[in-house]
Amino acid sequence: MTRHFLRDDDLSPAEQARVLDLAAAMKQAPYDAKPLAGPRTVAMIFDKPTLRTQSSFAAGIAELGGNPMLVDGALAGIGVRESVADVARILDRQASAIVWRTYAQARLEEMAEHAAVPVVNALTDDFHPCQLLADLLTIREHRGELAGLTVAFLGDGACNMGNSWLLAGATAGLHVRVSSPEGYEPDAAVVATAAAIAAGTGGSAVLERDPQAAAAGADVVVTDTWISMGKEEEAAARAEVFGPYAVTESLLALADPAAIVLHCLPAYRGKEIEAAVLDGPRSVVWDEAENRRHVQKAILAWLLEEPS
Numbered sequence: 343m344t345r346h347f348l349r350d351d352d353l354s355p356a357e358q359a360r361v362l363d364l365a366a367a368m369k370q371a372p373y374d375a376k377p378l379a380g381p382r383t384v385a386m387i388f389d390k391p392t393l394r395t396q397s398s399f400a401a402g403i404a405e406l407g408g409n410p411m412l413v414d415g416a417l418a419g420i421g422v423r424e425s426v427a428d429v430a431r432i433l434d435r436q437a438s439a440i441v442w443r444t445y446a447q448a449r450l451e452e453m454a455e456h457a458a459v460p461v462v463n464a465l466t467d468d469f470h471p472c473q474l475l476a477d478l479l480t481i482r483e484h485r486g487e488l489a490g491l492t493v494a495f496l497g498d499g500a501c502n503m504g505n506s507w508l509l510a511g512a513t514a515g516l517h518v519r520v521s522s523p524e525g526y527e528p529d530a531a532v533v534a535t536a537a538a539i540a541a542g543t544g545g546s547a548v549l550e551r552d553p554q555a556a557a558a559g560a561d562v563v564v565t566d567t568w569i570s571m572g573k574e575e576e577a578a579a580r581a582e583v584f585g586p587y588a589v590t591e592s593l594l595a596l597a598d599p600a601a602i603v604l605h606c607l608p609a610y611r612g613k614e615i616e617a618a619v620l621d622g623p624r625s626v627v628w629d630e631a632e633n634r635r636h637v638q639k640a641i642l643a644w645l646l647e648e649p650s
């Protein structure tokens with residue numbers, strides 16, 4: 343059966359741990375594993391802006407011995423010029439996997455339903471699971487084991503990162519607190535799913551309105567832009583309510599003294615995060631960005647080689 347990586351909970355706790363182990367090994371020896379030798383082609387499509395995702399997938403696919411093929415989403419006119427299902431039937435004859443960044447999660451699900459090769463979510467409106475694998479690898483590197491640590495995610499919980507933190511964090515056995523202003527909470531169904539996963543891993547998944555309470559004692563403090571791609575017209579309204587959720591030095595002082603700071607980037611200094619925090623000693627955002635390549639190599643290798 344073809345496995346896909348469309349949302350964070352597509353991986354069981356054991357599978358997530360296996361992919362992270364694979365990523366750590368690939369980081370140690372970046373040129374050893376060649377599961378895409380041939381070279382086999384991986385199609386990459388971006389319907390939204392990208393820097394880290396495109397460059398890390400392209401470099402990672404090449405390191406695996408494969409050929410990264412950029413398919414221009416605008417030229418292809420996916421869902422406009424031809425249906426998502428037909429695009430899946432075309433691309434799976436050309437490529438060994440399809441990596442897609444798009445808007446609605448339903449488009450990605452439709453692609454996966456009709457593709458005979460693995461489909462990987464490179465960000466949708468709802469989830470950003472590759473980013474979360476990179477975040478978990480980064481936490482593991484800086485804080486050791488994942489299970490039992492507390493993560494405070496501050497800001498826009500209603501976007502891909504809020505949802506993905508709940509699911510991936512719960513899968514890893516983390517205690518995840520999402521702190522957002524009213525009206526910007528993560529999807530209620532995702533919160534419930536995350537809580538159910540956490541019940542089995544010893545973690546937890548909760549919403550905490552008060553950003554200071556969320557940050558108190560946290561081992562990891564995370565934020566994301568307040569204006570996700572596609573939400574630009576809401577910038578003014580969002581600036582009014584998100585202020586108290588900014589990751590500042592004074593907020594960070596409430597966290598564990600050894601707390602690290604993550605941000606998926608791009609970051610807006612002086613908005614969701616103070617420059618002194620982003621560029622300061624607790625920030626591990628450049629390791630986090632590098633780790634995109636290692637985890638994406640691992641998920642591609644795993645999807646193509648390991649599921650039974």
Ligand code: NVA
Pocket residue numbers: 470501502503566567569570571606607608
């Ligand atoms: N929530 C952000 C993540 C960027 C990597 C966005 O969707 O724009």
